[in-house]
Amino acid sequence: MTTLLLINAGSSSLKWQLMQLPEAQPLAHGQVERLNLPDSIVKVVVDGVKTKLTVPQLDEVGAINDVLHRLVAMAIIPSLSAIDAVGHRVVAGGTVFQQAIRLTDDRLLALQELSELAPLHNPLEVRCIELLMASLPGVPQYAVFDSAYFHDLPEETAIYGIPYDWSRDFQIRRYGEHGISHRYLAQQAALELGRPLDTLNLITLHLGSGASITAVKQGRPIDTSMGLTPVTGLLMGTRSGNVDPSLVPYLMKRLNLATPEEVIMRLNTESGLLGVSGISSDMRDLHEAAATNARAALALEMFITQVVKLVGAYYVELGGADALIFAGGIGEKDELIRQAVIDRLAVLGIRLDRELNVAGEAGRLSAADSAAEVLLLPTNEELAMAREIQEVITSELDLV
Structure with a gap:
């Protein structure tokens, strides 16, 4: 043992x-x-x-x-x-x-x-x-x-619209993050739905202080919101999410900063929900303040809007989805965010059972007439990590 x-x-x-x-x-x-x-x-x-x-x-x-x-x-x-x-x-x-x-x-x-x-x-x-x-x-x-x-994202989603030689020579690509969680969620969704993973199209939403969304087609990831680094994609706790790259030299001049790295660090540590709200990077604090603080309410609205835009894009990219899976500190615990996101996806026929959503128990949250299942599946990155580490330990013993 x-x-x-x-x-x-x-x-x-x-x-x-x-x-x-x-x-x-x-x-x-x-x-x-x-x-x-x-x-x-x-x-x-x-x-x-x-x-x-x-x-x-x-x-x-x-x-x-x-x-x-x-x-x-x-x-x-x-x-x-x-x-x-x-x-x-x-x-x-x-x-x-x-x-x-x-x-x-x-x-x-x-x-x-x-x-x-x-x-x-x-x-x-x-x-x-x-x-x-x-x-x-x-x-x-x-x-x-x-x-x-x-690692095996298709090239059309993995690389950027830059000279191809740069992508090849400097290993510039969409690396994505939260992969341990997204893999686990896809596997658990297959168990919850009682179907083989390779028959499923899924959208996994790991929403926390760090947040990312992944499109899974027939059991394999084909697109994800984070890119070369985790600062990209959604607005997050302290990270800006996607911004125009011209913002880097512009802010260097405006803020009198000496290096691009100083701007990147501020996009990582002073931006996102914290930067927009001016209050906190914690979603619980923003909910509490939103009724009386316009910037806190704006930060919430921006987060919800960006999640909806990505889910909608991935839904089309996949040609429809069998299930949306919520996980992460926000995805698992914040029924208001889940409800706001799914309400705006009603145009796709996706609907929540409001009582199940408020109860917040793991499992299906979707209404009976929803076009796709909505699942709440607490992620277990530690269990997924343990399984991978056991494989390494076993291979080490095999070599002895």
Whole structure:
């Protein structure tokens, strides 16, 4: 048996899960929400018993230390030496990493060199890996890549309208992100619908502080909203989503910035829901403020509109969809966003059962006469990661 600690470090939260392999049996899980915001929220679930508390603001390093402390303090494990392996979600693997790997010093260096593809994520994830390597010396560490799911996107959606030689020579393409989640959601949708995955056309919506939408045709991804980097696509918590590239030199002049990287960082960290609202990157805060704050209401409206535009485009691109799947912190927990999105898709004949939507239980939310099923399927990136890591461990044992 292998006791595996899984770390899923995102832009606004850090999720973790302790599992036993090879069965992927969960032992405990938790989450640190509102990273780098006042009043971070720590959640731990052990044997179905939930603990929730508010702590002073935590960054990703503080969150990792908090997780390690609580694993022992809450007697989930007798000591940190009980952890046999650690798995990490890594956003950008580029063309270098196309499947899960065991981390070495050389591979960690390669991850650092891919930071331009995910400036908010890869550096953060490398820091988490380094911290856990130091805290758990000698414990093998593994990486599972979000971008791997989209490695085989068709060229017509994978590359940009730039000289083809640039795409080929500089490996410029749509890498996509949240692939671990989108793959899992497609697989779970097939189980929920009782149909083989390769017979289904699906639109998977991973909506959280980071948000992306993917079109899945006959079980394979054919298009996705994030591009070369995760700043593109939808308006997100602090990320701008799609903007005119001419905005970069324009803002360099207007804001008196010395480098394009300074603009890109602001598009990643000061934009999106936070930038438009001027209040918060957290959708819960915006709902609370929207009745009296026009900019908070505008941020909500922009988010909903962009989701609808992408779903509509993918619906046509797929030639119709069997199901729309909501997941992620917003997709799973925000019935108002789900209702607003589906109401605007009524022109396609897609409808929610309002009572099911308000109840927010996993499963079907669509009305009986809906042209496509609407599913709420809580994503489980950690389970998907565990399965990929087990494959790597098994292959390592086969080589011994």
